[in-house]
Amino acid sequence: MEIAVIGGGASGILAAITAARNGAKVTIYERCDRIGRKILATGNGRCNYTNVNAGVGNYHGKNPEFINDAINNFWTIETNSFFAELGMLTKVEENGKAFPYSLQASAVLDVLRYELERLCVNIVTEFEVENIIKEKNRFSIKSYSGMKAYADKVILSTGGKASPSLGSNGSGYQIAQSFGHKLSKLYPSLVQIKTETDLIKSLKGIKLDANVLLEAKNKKSIYFGEVLFTDYGLSGPAIFNVSRLCADNIDASVTLDILPEIDNEELYEILKSRRTEYRNLETFFVGMINKKVGMVIMKYAKVLPFSRTSDTISDDEIKRLCDALKGFKLKVTGTMSWNNAQVTAGGILTDDINSLTMESRLCEGLYLTGEILDIDGDCGGYNLQWAWSSGYIAGLNASKERENA
Numbered sequence: 211m212e213i214a215v216i217g218g219g220a221s222g223i224l225a226a227i228t229a230a231r232n233g234a235k236v237t238i239y240e241r242c243d244r245i246g247r248k249i250l251a252t253g254n255g256r257c258n259y260t261n262v263n264a265g266v267g268n269y270h271g272k273n274p275e276f277i278n279d280a281i282n283n284f285w286t287i288e289t290n291s292f293f294a295e296l297g298m299l300t301k302v303e304e305n306g307k308a309f310p311y312s313l314q315a316s317a318v319l320d321v322l323r324y325e326l327e328r329l330c331v332n333i334v335t336e337f338e339v340e341n342i343i344k345e346k347n348r349f350s351i352k353s354y355s356g357m358k359a360y361a362d363k364v365i366l367s368t369g370g371k372a373s374p375s376l377g378s379n380g381s382g383y384q385i386a387q388s389f390g391h392k393l394s395k396l397y398p399s400l401v402q403i404k405t406e407t408d409l410i411k412s413l414k415g416i417k418l419d420a421n422v423l424l425e426a427k428n429k430k431s432i433y434f435g436e437v438l439f440t441d442y443g444l445s446g447p448a449i450f451n452v453s454r455l456c457a458d459n460i461d462a463s464v465t466l467d468i469l470p471e472i473d474n475e476e477l478y479e480i481l482k483s484r485r486t487e488y489r490n491l492e493t494f495f496v497g498m499i500n501k502k503v504g505m506v507i508m509k510y511a512k513v514l515p516f517s518r519t520s521d522t523i524s525d526d527e528i529k530r531l532c533d534a535l536k537g538f539k540l541k542v543t544g545t546m547s548w549n550n551a552q553v554t555a556g557g558i559l560t561d562d563i564n565s566l567t568m569e570s571r572l573c574e575g576l577y578l579t580g581e582i583l584d585i586d587g588d589c590g591g592y593n594l595q596w597a598w599s600s601g602y603i604a605g606l607n608a609s610k611e612r613e614n615a
């Protein structure tokens with residue numbers, strides 16, 4: 211059985227290894243000059259390859275429950291065993307995020323490459339697939355440069371549109387669509403958020419931990435974590451995690467609770483007790499929060515001018531400062547582009563895919579894996595987990611001989 215895997219990213223590599231272990235003759239066709247470029251960039255070069263707490267609640271799309279069969283068949287425990295067998299030591303950090311022990315993404319790619327080599331998987335690089343046609347029981351695969359290849363089965367693992375410089379330029383969508391598959395609206399996710407910037411310009415480069423609330427239409431997303439102020443708006447893991455709701459939503463807003471561990475009443479008392487003639491408004495928050503952030507909070511709450519001594523702050527102004535610290539709200543003006551996004555939200559609808567095998571219901575012998583599908587995960591190892599799982603299932607099932615064949 212000859213299997214062509216289109217795309218040498220995380221899901222394609224897992225599919226290739228699994229199919230080859232099951233006896234298939236496998237070739238990976240990759241548009242870049244090498245496979246696995248995106249893996250090297252993951253987790254800031256450390257590759258957060260899974261999250262041991264991953265569950266269906268961490269995934270989005272029209273039908274996130276589609277992943278339940280993957281959860282039951284090849285999920286985090288199996289992924290960890292898979293990498294352990296390849297000789298990779300791992301460590302689990304906060305919130306269940308798992309990394310190679312060396313904290314080098316190259317460790318993940320290296321062990322995968324050695325296994326591909328051991329299994330004699332053929333790797334053809336600089337082969338960008340333009341179209342695939344099924345002729346009788348065989349697929350004919352044509353590249354943009356006019357080269358042709360043939361296979362009994364095809365696993366389409368071309369990724370989404372996020373970070374095209376790392377390979378995934380969205381060209382796989384039209385291949386899937388040519389077989390009748392439907393594509394939902396696509397938008398960048400796990401991406402920086404653009405906001406109104408007048409007030410926060412001076413905060414560029416400052417990081418803080420906050421409870422982030424993103425509100426868009428009737429939807430809300432809340433996440434606690436690091437927020438980075440930038441010249442265009444907000445970045446950082448907490449922002450990435452709520453960014454999904456921004457797409458398409460011109461009326462979105464983001465609200466930061468800068469002191470989530472202190473409740474309003476306690477904060478009100480703390481602020482009241484800080485009023486003294488020795489501190490002016492500019493230094494009122496010093497020792498409590500970042501001085502520049504404190505000054506922006508003063509402006510936001512309209513407690514000015516800075517030259518006032520803090521013993522002149524009225525109870526009403528203290529209340530306004532509390533509200534500003536617990537609810538610093540900015541209007542969202544958009545997100546950064548595909549070049550900055552880590553993941554694609556939206557994709558090929560899963561209705562026409564068999565979740566037990568990853569095979570297309572529209573074309574026998576065609577399998578789809580990873581980010582090309584309408585499944586996207588939160589930030590924290592969930593997207594690679596989906597890539598490994600869907601790749602494994604597709605590789606296993608594509609390499610099975612059909613009973614009536």
Ligand SMILES: Cc1cc2nc3c(=O)[nH]c(=O)nc-3n(C[C@H](O)[C@H](O)[C@H](O)COP(=O)(O)OP(=O)(O)OC[C@H]3O[C@@H](n4cnc5c(N)ncnc54)[C@H](O)[C@@H]3O)c2cc1C
Nearest residue numbers: 217219220221241252253258339369377580581591593594
């Ligand atoms: C900067 C960054 C950091 C990330 N960090 C993490 C992280 O730490 N943890 C996590 O879980 N997720 C992370 N992600 C997300 C995760 O990397 C992806 O969700 C995952 O790699 C998707 O796997 P995939 O196999 O579906 O697609 P990809 O990994 O994108 O692979 C697709 C492959 O197909 C090739 N290709 C595309 N079109 C064609 C074509 N027409 N012909 C031939 N080849 C083609 C591409 O060149 C590419 O090699 C990160 C993403 C980015 C961009």
